Amino acid sequence: MNAIDAKKATGIGASVPRKEDFRFITGNGHYTDDICRPGQAYACFVRSPYAHATVDDIDFADALAAPGVILVLTGKDVAADGLGGLICGWLVHSKDGSPMKTGAHPVLALTHVRYVGDHVAVVIAETAAQARDAAELVDVSYGELASVTAVSGAQAPDAPQVHPEAPRNTCFEWELGDKAATEAAFNNAAKVVSLDIANNRLIPNAMEPRAAVGEYDKGTGVYTLYTTSQNPHVARLVLSAFVGVAPENKLRVIAPDVGGGFGSKIFIYSEETVCVWASKKVGRPVKWIADRSESFVSDAHGRDHQTHAELALDANGKMLGLRVKTKANLGAYLQLFSASVPTYLYATLLSGQYDLPAIYCEVDGVLTHTAPVDAYRGAGRPEATFVIERLVETAARELGEDPAEFRRKNFIRKFPHQTPVIMAYDVGDYEASLNEACRMIDYANFPQRRREAEARGMRRGIGFSAYIEACGIAPSAAVGSLGAGVGLWESAEVRVNPTGSVEVLTGAHSHGQGHETTFAQLVSDRLGIPIESVEIVHGDTDKVQFGMGTYGSRSGAVGMSAIQVALDKVIAKARKIAAHVLEAGEGDIVFENGHFTVAGTDRGLAFAELALQAYTGHKFPTSEIEPGLKETSFYDPTNFTFPAGTHIAEVEIDPGTGVVKVIKFVAVDDFGNIINPMIVEGQVHGGVAQGIGQALLENAVYDPDTGQLLSGSFMDYCMPRADDLPSFDVGVTVTAAPSNPLGLKGCGEAGAIGAPPAIINAITDALGVRDIAMPVTPERAWRAANGL
């Protein structure tokens, strides 16, 4: 294969098979549980069986005397060592200007436990089984208190209080938008459509449970933490600067292969904190691997909103204004991004794809005696999309308009477009995605398919979802002004070896996204070298310069852009060296297909030859050009990116049983330019599966009286399986993002954002009902189908 064909096969736009899959499917991945350090001990956490209780006494004498037990630690030990609590990295202010209110989040409980699964003590023993046996011997005297798990009722004056610092369990009462302008829009409206909407609580359930190994080196005083993290540098920063386990320069965090995150592994939890801290106390590495039951109760959950939303329309069905009041369940403690998810990641997207002149949104952040709620695939954007797309579909039906036509009438068509809720959409073509989705699902012939289904005794419906989201959340100054405690740029270092192979050190972290392939494609494409010559290094704070990690579909738009900028620097320097080596003017050097040539001559150097020249330094003045070939970029985008598209679902419902079958699901997305179409399609498949999971199957249920998690295992928490899903039809339209050099927008979350309203709109269409709650269990559909 010549260089040009090789570039086509492995460059930008090629569906290159994933480089990482060989090690994964042959069992040669290295996950945290595969890391075994010499002399490692095992931690088991004693967790609260109560949703709310005082911790009156912890008697661990029997546990300490049990076989193999090395140490038992409680909140008193944490306090004695002066460790800080876990933090929220985003500060939100209430509409009266006051900062959000919440109590401390101790690493191990001190006086109270505030949800079932809250961390009370840790037992460290020679084996995992001994630690678990001994944990059962820790005798905790609890004083059980009344609890509240749902937002409804949690703000009542007499409701059980989660933290004394947050009266009425209200962390913040936040607002966004122009209240007066929105009131005026509603006063002038010819029609108002309103809905009460619940966005059901979800449990992430990554395939690999959370895990940590902490290790302390007595000689150097350096701690090493191996953990399931989406952002190891952020973990190091939080553990150093806020928790105070170790100075940043004395803590190395390694996130090896990680089996899925979906947001739940962004956050810094008690367990990894304890493993690091305890490793010095016991003088041995300390390992903890969550079992599935622990994952259910202690991973940060997602969603859980109650919303009242109203859409104002003029006499021609044009949207005039949107008014939204949301109560967001934050759980018992704020996690790392808890405050941002139901505020800036939510209300800023409420304009959807529509030209909406006025929007006003209020969000109450409500504390409850449940596991912390934080970012979960989509993080605020699925909740926003569900609100707007359910309202829009309902409005179209009540106006007797075709749902596609009604959307077309209200689409934003001129860019850039400033919405009333902060976002400035830079580019898009919403009608192109809608039209393509209609074509792919054969919308015109739907009535015929419905009649045919009715003849079989089935109810068939079709539902639209024209979603928009924001990815690549940056620029840093912008997120800082909204309350973020960090910048959201990304870094890359491109390290060319003397033989011409390349290592890219990225601050992004791959836990299923395929970075080792897509990032290598970019390098292969730009440098004209084989993809096999490119290694992507990530997930180790000792190797990689500071980085912000992977979440919010940011790794392409921000992470790859950083690589692109670093590659530009590498090429610029290489061009200077080539000019000396080839004894030509720099302006005459052409770099194409991996070769530096002097324009108009046959004199040239392959990239590998140039690399060797860079490292020998024999043929260029090292007083002017430093030897070596390695460049770094810390890249901050100029705007968010705005992936958008249309998803259409077609469902059939058996009125006898209420079973909902998704017959067809079309997703047409505008992700900007695409590096690897196969990986993008895979991301859409996974996201849509999770979106359908939320709409039909998944539901985190707490017992309202006891605060126990009723859906605490896969026996009761229904994850989507292959036979729950149709074969997805995925299409793309493209408007390149102007805010980054590669024109990428991000594709990781779109499926989970777009799918739920499409499914619910299809079900309500099939059943002829105005609304139905997620998840649409067979019983809910059966009741709706039979008017019960």
Place this chain on the structure above:
Amino acid sequence: MYQFEYHRPKTLDEVTALLARLESPKILAGGMTLLATMKQRLAAPSDLIDLQDVTGIAGISVDAKNVTIGAMTCHHDVASSKDVAKAIPALAYLAGRIGDPLVRHRGTIGGSIANNDPSADYPAACLGLGATIVTNSREIPADDYFRGMFETALKENEIIVKIVFPIPQGAAYQKFPNPASRYAMVGVFVAKTAAGVRVAVTGAGPGVFRMTAMETALAKNFSAAAIDGITAPVEEMLQDMHASSEYRAALTSVMAKRAVAGVSA
């Protein structure tokens, strides 16, 4: 999992001797329920007596009158048996819908009916076909064997050896799985036998039960229409986060009609 001693006897006599001698032993068949319960630390037997090497209690035989299935026969073997598929296709169909492939290769018929989970599939087949449960000491008709949630007629240390299913004129099983666990939320087994029509329901109530009102109606007129409007009593149905008792009762009727249609077809 707590510590326990593991035993692997070769004969039923050895099993009974161990049962008599040990402190709080449990018999291990496929372990699909027991091991999961032990891993959750919800069961702590002192000893496990694994039946997998015991001779004479596994395998399928079919004669003119009966299908006989050894207690240690796994679900996959029943589901894939050509002889069972020919004699009682509904039984092979039912076995093929228990759990997932891993469960079907480990889980056994004896383990299933000894446990008598109220949402297990096999109890519906046993009761629907009027099977006989043969133990190391006696023969128990299915009508006497199932005693409600996780309760059976088995005495302490009694071991199921085989289950004898009379071959019906026709039979069908319709299962409505719980979307999460895939256990039966409602499963209805309908059989037309020489002794009459039998309808057994699993998943819906606190244990498998017969629907005599349906049996009477079907005896007169074996058609789905004949049982239109007959449902199990709502007040006797289970209720949980997945389904109300009202919904389960309604499903007994829907699933029974579909099963009847399956027998006729």
